[in-house]
Amino acid sequence: MLNIDNVFSGYGNSEILHGVSLQVNDGEIVALLGANGSGKSTLINAITGFLPARGRVVLDGTDIAGRAPHQTFAKGVVQVSQMRDLFGRLTVLENLQLGGMRKRAGVNADAVKQRLAWVLELFPRLAERRAQLVGTLSGGEQQMVAIGRALMGFPRILLMDEPSGGLAPQFVQEIGRILQTLKQERSTVLLVEQNIGLAALTCNRFYILRAGQIVHEDQGSVLKAGAAELGRRYYL
Structure with a gap:
């Protein structure tokens, strides 16, 4: 469905992503976790075409890396940005x-x-x-x-960039309810989050990004069982 293969990207002369690879299969919610500054939003912007990228961004067999945002949208890539x-x-x-x-x-x-x-x-x-x-x-x-x-x-795939950021607990719970519904509907979602607990409740699989590189990947059940330990290991 969506395959990110060895992607490098950043801002000007500052490279933020260093060879990121991940996969989102049809009908699953994949969480991309990491602390502030790890490169999560940079990857979203590289996928959508708001930032230049080296490497491959393959959607349904078509490499969309380097395409303009309106062209990636036409392919079904829809983003919910932090700016709304x-x-x-x-x-x-x-x-x-x-x-x-x-x-x-x-x-x-x-x-x-x-x-x-x-x-x-x-x-x-x-x-x-x-x-x-x-x-x-x-x-x-x-x-x-x-x-x-x-x-x-x-959307063919929905990219959600920290949807719970800055929200009151009642709205974080509401985001969780919506994600659960999308999971039941077998919608395809790449969920960028700092909130490990929210991701653990909803994702099928997850990746952890640190300093622009994937440092861990596993099934959602592993995240749900070991969220606290993973948080200490990769966020602190």
Whole structure:
């Protein structure tokens, strides 16, 4: 599905990633864990084309490394960034509908309507606030909108860049519930997180990134059983 093979990337003359390789299979949630500065967001930006990359980024057999962001999106790569990039003066519903306008090729209007109904069912809080301006929502509610808008794009793979970052515990739990639903739906997700506990509840497999290199990979069950020890080993 998605194969990252020996990818190097960074900012200007500063190389952050040093030969990263990982794989995300169809229908699984893969967590990419690591402390601040380990290179997690850099990898997401290299996959989506916001940063130049050396190496191979292969999606469904096609190497998309070096393509512009709109080209990777057309292939079904959809990102929920830390910045959220929402339209604060538009309503919740309008922001979601904008996500549907950026759908993948081959998705018709009826499918978009059905997807909108599904997203509002997935996010009851957004259904209640569909007419509210996004700029008046809390940070946690805005994160819900950002995830919902991404799902409106019918992603082949969803890249989530620290979705729990800076959120109150109630919204972290909500993120966990959404991820569990996506797992049941067999959605394909690359989840970038610092929160090991959240990742342990939802991922099929995980990788740990440290100083721009993969230093550990294993099954999600291993993370769930040994989250504390892995945290001490790789985060401290």
